[in-house]
Amino acid sequence: MKRNKFLAVCASVAVATLALSACSSAAPDSSPSKGKEVTFWGTWSGDQQRQAQEMIDLYNGSQDVYHVTYQAQEIVEQKLLTAMAGGDVPDVVLWDRNQTALYAGKGVLHDLTDLVAKDSVDTSQFYEQAVLEMTHDDKLFGLPLTVDNRSIFYNKTLFEEAGLTPPTTWDELATTASALTVWDGSSLKQAGFSLDDAGLFNIWCYQAGCDLLSEDGTTTAFNSPAGLSVLTFWDQLLNQDKVYKLGFGDGTDPFAEGKLAMKYDGPWAISTYNKVEGLDYGVVEPPTGPNGDKGAGMGGFGLIIPEGAKNVDGAWDFMTWWSTQPENGVKFGEIAGWIPANVEAANNSFFVDDEHYGGLIATMEFAKVRPIVAGYSDVEGLALIPQLQKFLSGESSAETALSTAQSEGDALLSKAAAGR
Structure with missing residues (x-):
């Protein structure tokens, strides 16, 4: 419908019914508030993006303070550096953990040490090697999400x-x-x-x-x-x-x-x-x-917060919800097949009793990062x-x-x- 015809119809309805608002071209959103936006970047696309979106939807539905939106990036590290130069970085990033120490040394990542202390996050719940891979100069710059071998x-x-x-x-x-x-x-x-x-x-x-x-x-x-x-x-x-x-x-x-x-x-x-x-x-x-x-x-993926993120609290809430709650690690394993970096989750019967995952979980006991x-x-x-x-x-x-x-x-x- 052309714009002038649209206005004409609205005007006639207003005269007849005094309901002009019903014809507004920008009707108010009657849905509940989505919460403060959390921008989430990662390299996952296709099936992997759909699998991650299931977890994002679960998180968004579990509370109304924050709302996570995922944006796939082809080369997330390069895109992040470009975004930092322009002052418009995401709030949380999913990437290969082995990138963490390199970019922490460049001042690109937000130090999570104070957040860990404030919320008493027990990092020993993760595979030690995975935590080590997200540590630089004795400071923690990310939370491990998945592990593999x-x-x-x-x-x-x-x-x-x-x-x-x-x-x-x-x-x-x-x-x-x-x-x-x-x-x-x-x-x-x-x-x-x-x-x-x-x-x-x-x-x-x-x-x-x-x-x-x-x-x-x-x-x-x-x-x-x-x-x-x-x-x-x-x-x-x-x-x-x-x-x-x-x-x-x-x-x-x-x-x-x-x-x-x-x-x-x-x-x-x-x-x-x-x-x-x-x-x-x-x-x-x-x-x-x-x-x-x-x-x-x-190997495996982890979650980091870039320096300059606008919603650190929301990013942190999302990160801890996904990585520190064993049931969420198991849920993602059921959805996508990835092994959680959370040890309790990885040793859930879903993994250890499976004839295929069981062997990989046994290997996790001595696997180490590069x-x-x-x-x-x-x-x-x-x-x-x-x-x-x-x-x-x-x-x-x-x-x-x-x-x-x-x-x-x-x-x-x-x-x-x-x-x-």
């Missing part, structure tokens, strides 16, 4: 047919993977174990009893006999036992197709594999290394992983790969420490 996913059908049980040591891993590998001449038909991700070196390093960085965090430490033992074992699996071939199943998921007996994977894969018809799989904690060391990496040192993410992404990929593809020896990664990594740490 990589554990061994194995095809139960293939194991039962071969009369095997999941491996608990590196030696058993090699033997079991070999027994479950099937070649037809030069063609790999069934792989015993996947070795397609050099980024999982940290897991193997922990299992081998080696350190990624020196004790003071100023230099790399993976170029060591223990670090070399990891690459030696990879070489055995890949080139001697031939339990895997790089590029196997490219463009497909060989585990879902029943062509891969074992792999490292995390909680994000469970909902997908549970939908695969005929796939019977289990999840167990990673095998121990040569000296009996356990090792697994911990080094919380400025520049380490670059060490891994720009120095270590590229050299490990060269090793796996046969372009470099183990010694050369680790030595080169060490020199490049040390330079990156030095640059980060100097603030350049």
